[in-house]
Amino acid sequence: MTSQPMTLLIIISETVLEDILIDEIMDLGAKGYTITDARGRGTHGTRAGRWTQGGNIRIEIVGNAALCERIVQRLQSAYEQDYGLLMYTAPVELQN
Amino acid sequence: MTSQPMTLLIIISETVLEDILIDEIMDLGAKGYTITDARGRGTHGTRAGRWTQGGNIRIEIVGNAALCERIVQRLQSAYEQDYGLLMYTAPVELQN
Amino acid sequence: MTSQPMTLLIIISETVLEDILIDEIMDLGAKGYTITDARGRGTHGTRAGRWTQGGNIRIEIVGNAALCERIVQRLQSAYEQDYGLLMYTAPVELQN
Amino acid sequence: MQFEPVVLFFLLGVFAGLVRSDLKIPGSIYEALSIFLLLAIGLQGGVKLAEFPLVQLLVPALLILAVGALIPLLAFPVLRLLGRMSRADSGSIAAHYGSVSVVTFSVAVALLMQEDIDFEGYMIVFLVLLEIPALVIGVVLARSGSGSAQWGRLAHEVLFGKSILLLAGGLVIGFVAGAEGIKPLDILFFDLFKGILALFLLEMGLVAAGRIAGLRSYGVFLVSFAIITPLLSAILGTLLGWMLGLSVGGTMLLATLYASASYIAAPAAMRIAVPKANPALSIGAALGITFPFNIFLGIPVYLWMAQFLHSFGA
Amino acid sequence: MQFEPVVLFFLLGVFAGLVRSDLKIPGSIYEALSIFLLLAIGLQGGVKLAEFPLVQLLVPALLILAVGALIPLLAFPVLRLLGRMSRADSGSIAAHYGSVSVVTFSVAVALLMQEDIDFEGYMIVFLVLLEIPALVIGVVLARSGSGSAQWGRLAHEVLFGKSILLLAGGLVIGFVAGAEGIKPLDILFFDLFKGILALFLLEMGLVAAGRIAGLRSYGVFLVSFAIITPLLSAILGTLLGWMLGLSVGGTMLLATLYASASYIAAPAAMRIAVPKANPALSIGAALGITFPFNIFLGIPVYLWMAQFLHSFGA
Amino acid sequence: MQFEPVVLFFLLGVFAGLVRSDLKIPGSIYEALSIFLLLAIGLQGGVKLAEFPLVQLLVPALLILAVGALIPLLAFPVLRLLGRMSRADSGSIAAHYGSVSVVTFSVAVALLMQEDIDFEGYMIVFLVLLEIPALVIGVVLARSGSGSAQWGRLAHEVLFGKSILLLAGGLVIGFVAGAEGIKPLDILFFDLFKGILALFLLEMGLVAAGRIAGLRSYGVFLVSFAIITPLLSAILGTLLGWMLGLSVGGTMLLATLYASASYIAAPAAMRIAVPKANPALSIGAALGITFPFNIFLGIPVYLWMAQFLHSFGA
Ligand SMILES: Nc1ncnc2c1ncn2[C@@H]1O[C@H](COP(=O)(O)O)[C@@H](O)[C@H]1O
Ligand SMILES: Nc1ncnc2c1ncn2[C@@H]1O[C@H](COP(=O)(O)O)[C@@H](O)[C@H]1O
Ligand SMILES: Nc1ncnc2c1ncn2[C@@H]1O[C@H](COP(=O)(O)O)[C@@H](O)[C@H]1O
Ligand code: NA
Ligand code: NA
Ligand code: NA
Secondary structure, three states: OOEEEEEEEEEEEEHHHHHHHHHHHHHOOOOOEEEEEEEEEEOOEEEOOOOOOOOEEEEEEEEOHHHHHHHHHHHHHHHOOOOOEEEEEEEEEEEO | OOEEEEEEEEEEEEHHHHHHHHHHHHHOOOOOEEEEEEEEEEOOEEEOOOOOOOOEEEEEEEEOHHHHHHHHHHHHHHHOOOOOEEEEEEEEEEEO | OOEEEEEEEEEEEEHHHHHHHHHHHHHOOOOOEEEEEEEEEEOOEEEOOOOOOOOEEEEEEEEOHHHHHHHHHHHHHHHOOOOOEEEEEEEEEEEO | OOOOOOHHHHHHHHHHHHOOOOOOOOHHHHHHHHHHHHHHHHHHHHHHHHOOOHHHHHHHHHHHHHHHHHHHHHHHHHHHHHOOOOHHHHHHHHHHHHOOOHHHHHHHHHHHHHOOOOOOHHHHHHHHHOHHHHHHHHHHHHHOOOOOOOHHHHHHHHHHOHHHHHHHHHHHHHHHHHHHHHHHHHHHHHHOHHHHHHHHHHHHHHHHHHHHHOHHHHHHHHHHHHHHHHHHHHHHHHHHHHHOOOOHHHHHHHHHHHHOOOOOHHHHHHHHHOOOOOHHHHHHHHHHHHHHHHHHHHHHHHHHHHHHHHOOOO | OOOOOOHHHHHHHHHHHHOOOOOOOOHHHHHHHHHHHHHHHHHHHHHHHHOOOHHHHHHHHHHHHHHHHHHHHHHHHHHHHHOOOOHHHHHHHHHHHHOOOHHHHHHHHHHHHHOOOOOOHHHHHHHHHOHHHHHHHHHHHHHOOOOOOOHHHHHHHHHHOHHHHHHHHHHHHHHHHHHHHHHHHHHHHHHOHHHHHHHHHHHHHHHHHHHHHOHHHHHHHHHHHHHHHHHHHHHHHHHHHHHOOOOHHHHHHHHHHHHOOOOOHHHHHHHHHOOOOOHHHHHHHHHHHHHHHHHHHHHHHHHHHHHHHHOOOO | OOOOOOHHHHHHHHHHHHOOOOOOOOHHHHHHHHHHHHHHHHHHHHHHHHOOOHHHHHHHHHHHHHHHHHHHHHHHHHHHHHOOOOHHHHHHHHHHHHOOOHHHHHHHHHHHHHOOOOOOHHHHHHHHHOHHHHHHHHHHHHHOOOOOOOHHHHHHHHHHOHHHHHHHHHHHHHHHHHHHHHHHHHHHHHHOHHHHHHHHHHHHHHHHHHHHHOHHHHHHHHHHHHHHHHHHHHHHHHHHHHHOOOOHHHHHHHHHHHHOOOOOHHHHHHHHHOOOOOHHHHHHHHHHHHHHHHHHHHHHHHHHHHHHHHOOOO
């Protein structure tokens, strides 16, 4: 089992931003991403995933630390003020 | 990129408990949570997410260690015996 | 709060493999697993979860390091070549 | 014995489940079908109720509820003493059998309509009313001596849970709007009803297959219980219907209501109110045994019983 | 005052929401219902349009669009000055009220059909056409002075967003296929229409309940705005319809179009184009106040207004 | 040339896909539509089959299967030698073209009904029967020399996969219940059929748009293959239908069956049985080229071919 230390970046944000965020992430050099549908609560109130309220998406990116930092900075400066957004990172071992 | 060490708490439990667990979590002081629908298998058997069997939810909470510990203790004492429940924690870096 | 160090293994692969992967995982000795539906992009292209393209599943397994290693090796040798597959591990604290 | 083709879809579902087919009705579709069925049945009942002097219903209604409450009260000691089941499981199973099954009722109505047998449309009201005492009695029995239940949550769960809310809501809308006002909705809620029931039965079959496969593990007692209880309850219903002067169709529907066991509303309520009860036992019995028993054998038998009794004059 | 039973389903939904029932229409079902409604309305309009000389429509269409554009232009300064709202919120709310609501329109059509009142079928075209200038004006107002909007993305969002695409697509298909070609689809898209509208209103009620509960936090201004704006807009529509020589039904539909506020297409477009606007305010007003106001009080009043004006001769 | 308005919905879907609209049919709705279509077609076939002496079908059925098996057997060497494709891809694509497309068949039936042309209802049986040999042959060809396939899993996948199970299940239910027993389900399964087919084609268009955009990358060979194969297969079907004495409608349906390529059952089966095959190639050809070719050009041509041949006497 050859494993490789990597960074996992989790982004939780509004469904309506899905296409926009994917464009940003790929532009910044990500090799891939995984999305699941989510709902939740935070400083912007409850996002229950009902149509008129909108729901959340949870984006999961495995990449090197520099990539994750670029993504975090870009999303912070462009979307944090106006949209629901939570990001966190953790070290993981990519198995390949 | 100013990041902040935090604890990630993952709770996997029965869909039927969603409202109850959210009340508990917010009462104990969480600032937010994220939920995704899930299915799975464990010591309580298979929970395939079909209606009469019920499915699972996966709750994700980013908070400080004390909050996560309070939540874990409360859920353990109140729900572990009678309901399907799995909880684990990991250190993460909150990006904000 | 008695917690126990464990390994978290995340497997992201094609929906069409769900039953097959579950059989493998349980055969190799897992005590449980959790699945969520996902979509994403990687070296095998975009898997948007539309019917004719197929979607992804995200499998989450909490177990000891040896189990996770057995699963990783088995899936790598049997599925990595022909199917979309991403696996990573991280240390977590099981709360019980 | 009369036969209703719609039950063939249940068999198809069971077959698919047993051969482990990848066929599944997506959860959201199942939800939609069940919202539809509950609303449609409520609307049908409401329209019928509007043509009826409500006061005349009061005494029969109270009698039907009182006799219905006997079912969980009698089932509990049987489960506890004969079945040696835990207090929690006994109470939970008693609640399931005191409650009613909307789909079983629908299959009975479909048979009556196919055979052109008249029935009192207001029987639908009891789909709503019988649920409530059964769940309350089940919880009281299950928890007696073990601390107070979360009655508030339970009451909320039962009264405002989607099953009762949609049935009762449809009833009120049908009652207020009347046959004339509902007419433009007929094609959705009435004409499509049986087709949608067929799809619903397909899914029920898929899920029941899993329960039927687990049959052995329930033991001889639970299997017998799941067949004998509906039969005895149906006899109770047939006698009461006949005494109340219901038509043959109405008598058969009352028997079916008593005989049927809940596998939608009751499980959700019991999981919250009686957490120590094992849901596999109650759902397994109600859905894996009693439901197929009722739609294949029970309903034709209950019709025959009603016809037999009425042949002595009403 | 005329009454359309389908709105009872909205009340049921509001009730379920207020008592915090676990009833919910799954997201995918809501999506499917809305795809159905948009396509069905488009098809109906297209079939009607095919029976009509298009050139004759040009001048009235331009007039209807021009007058319709007045609504957001007048609403903006009111919101900004009287309501003391931010530029972003004022522009976004103006766009919502300049846009139209497909469900409100459908309820109006249902009432006309129930009362057997004729109307110009091509009014449906304005469901598509009125949306576009309203959103553009709203965004321009919201962003004036604050840097350039992502016009490309907005144009794409509006023109190819699913609402306009399905309405316009249905319109074209209905136009090309004509009444004869569409006939085998009638039973799905026309006969089931009202039943599906009922289910849609149920879900609308569920969601509106949350908005209605938050009413207090909007303040007196926004609540008044959400009631007075549709009334004034409807008067504009009634006068214009009468001047253009529309029938009573057509006049009432034009009033309803002007009076209705969007809560599907506009919110999605505004969230992207005017991120600083608070969606809770605009959706709260449009869905929590204006929508129920329109379907319960507005529509009957607009019909009465049209009948009153036409009683003086057309 | 005859024209069926339902294909306009496919064009709308393609348009929406090409302009990258946010329109999408939720996955669960697509699932439900496909369950509906498969069951409805099965039921229709079963009802027709019940009116027919089964023994008389034996010889024609065997002939139709034997000739149908020629298609993948002939396609494989063409793909391998002319197309220089890998063994896995050649086998997988051959299996797709040997299999059949339920939606293509449905569009053909819709056209026949619109044109009031009679056909042998039991042709539906071949939707079930032709699938099986095609998949088996494809897998054998793809894997020859490369170790044993997981035949058990494949057999399970094919026989109990939802497509075959619902088609065959509907067939049996329709056969057992007969036209009379199915009558209350008619409105759902027969009258709504074409409307639901329209929604299905909308989604097909959305997905096909992605494939059409990728057309260039397939190369000239695959594009030609995806147009010439259905034409040749249809000629085979027309000749055989005429020789077997089928009606014009039945002949055209047989040609359509041979000409159509699977994009639902075959892809799922091949992904498991021939993992080394690239699904983008086979689905791209079947759904991006052959499917639109068939519904716009192929089906009218096959009808014309059948009419032409029959004009020489049957
Ligand atoms: N402390 C938290 N833990 C987990 N998820 C959170 C937390 N805070 C916010 N979220 C998620 O992030 C989304 C946006 O957060 P916010 O911007 O705070 O409204 C919420 O809807 C939640 O799904
Ligand atoms: N070892 C495990 N790894 C991942 N998920 C698990 C594991 N064990 C249990 N789960 C999840 O937790 C739920 C409840 O677990 P249990 O209480 O063991 O039945 C299961 O349905 C699974 O979704
Ligand atoms: N770098 C990544 N980060 C997150 N998810 C990924 C990444 N790469 C691939 N994936 C996921 O794994 C699936 C299969 O990956 P692949 O085998 O690279 O096509 C993709 O569809 C994604 O959902
Ligand atoms: Na009962
Ligand atoms: Na308006
Ligand atoms: Na073929």
